[in-house]
Amino acid sequence: MTVGLFIPCYVNQFYPGAAIATLELLQKLGIKVVYPSRQTCCGQPMANSGFEHLTQGCDDLFIENFAEFEYVVSPSASCVLHIKDHLHSQKDHLAAESLRGKVYELIEFLTDVLKIEKLDASFPYKVGIHQSCHGLRGLHLAQMSELVAPGFSKPKQLLDMVQGLELVKLDRQDDCCGFGGVFCVAEEAVSVKMGKDRVSDHTKNGAEYITSADLSCLMHLEGILHRSKSKVKIIHIAEILNANL
Template sequence: MRIALFVTCVNDLMFPDTGKAVVTVLERLGHEVEFPLDQTCCGQMHANSGYREEALPLVANFVKTFSEYDAIVAPSASCVAMVRESYPRLAPSAELSSVAGRTYELSEFLVDELGVTDVGARFPHTVTYHPTCHGLRMLRLGDRPRRLLEAVEGLTLTPLEGAEECCGFGGTFALKNPGVSGAMLADKCTAIRTTGAEFLAAADNSCLTHIGGGLSRGDAPVTPIHYAQILAAQ
């Protein structure tokens, strides 16, 4: 099986350790991972802001770059949702649908395609998990990330009250509606602090950045971390 890492532009520019963690986990399980250098932004920001025509060259580049791979794996529920849910509406074609159908968020690929929940990780810390909106509502990841975390040696997973409530980020929503976004963030941070967890895990670094800012401003002793980095730990 030829596997490609779709690192996403946010992770590539700001959180490269998350992309490295995906490779670490898959290589530990015996798989070789390739990194196509022609990959760029998926176009989500453009399409969600109303610039759909401007997103089309990025869609075409994604299909061209990843068409030869059996599986495209990404540490971003948001970007995978863009590929799987929005691409077919933006530029419907058989080739695009085929590539989109082979694009997976990490937990989907591990649990559904590889049949794995225990990836051999060790992380002796208390963790709480926030299911981000794209993963929860568009990809319907369900309990896949939680099952992976529960299998990590030494990890204590604590429940998060109101876990399914949005953190208030929503991409450009946070910029256009800062008051509402800030209020949602405040509620989320209060719930996280109440867990007593050392770490907050999620499937999207964009949401973790938003929440992390709120936690930092409130001097909360909670560290945001992408769950892939927990799975890579030993």
Template structure:
């Protein structure tokens, strides 16, 4: 299976170890992993901050780069949700995609229709990593070993956007040595929300503090999630409080094997 890795701009720049872990893991499971060099960013920040036109430009770039792969795997629930849910909305919105004025409403041009079709085609083959492992590769036990007490935070986009359900938990439960502890109030947003953290710092920090309190209550050594953006926010708060709890992307745990842990 020809799998393209969409690393995402945040992971590429700040969390390369997550990318390396995804590569290690997918190779171990027999995938041929490619990294299309031209990839950049899905455009979620632009869309969610109120810049759909800039976002659409990045969507066009994404579709060009990732057309033709069997699967596009990404270690980010929110970027997956962006491509799978928001791209089609943008592409099918005549106000943004190429369109001309018809009798009563905007009518998409041929180029607009072709782009929308290309988006639908690519978007349906983009997977969050945990979803790809469970639904496409059909594995739960990825052969990992990680002898630590771990708790899992389901990020909003993986929980309510992609509806990943218990997929990440099933993967974690199959990790040898790993003690999984339940996170109280797990389904509550951590308060990151992209530009929300900057535009509404007080509320964002209050949400982060409550999330951190719940994490500390579990007594876990490691907090993991399927998205480094949320972990950056929670982890930044944990570090500031010198709590000693580490944050790790779930891929980094799943990539660990005996002898390396």
């Protein structure tokens, strides 16, 4: 099985550690991973700002980079959701459609495709899970608190395999952090208030790390944590699953 590794633009620039962990984790699980070097962005920042009509270039580039792979995996729920919902091509309709069906966020790839049952990982810390909205309500990585339906959580399923890790229980299991792409600067005051409230839910419940399937949420929460000189850290879930501490 060969997997195309899709590393979103801001992960590439700001959080290479998460990308390296994703690569190493997949390799440890016996997967051949290829990183097409000409990749840039899924186009979501433009589309969510109302400029979907300008994203054809990004879409074409994405197809050019990833059409050949059996699976495309990415450590970003938000970008994966965007591709699944919005990837289009005027030149090659079929390629776009097929690609929308084979792009996976890392967690769901591990639980649903590889169906892993154990992991050689240890992370002796108290961890709070931040459910990114796109991962939760878009990709259905866990049950949504609004719905009357049986509970499940794919990130929890994986984190439970990590030795020494203790999950903290939050007061609000899936409230949005307020990143929201362009929202985080266009609605700065609300965004920060939302972020601060999420951070305090984790800290008051004893989390030493906040983890998530989305670094965009975590980058926002980290900005708030750093500003308040908090000792609490953010960490992408791939880095925990790949950790041996």
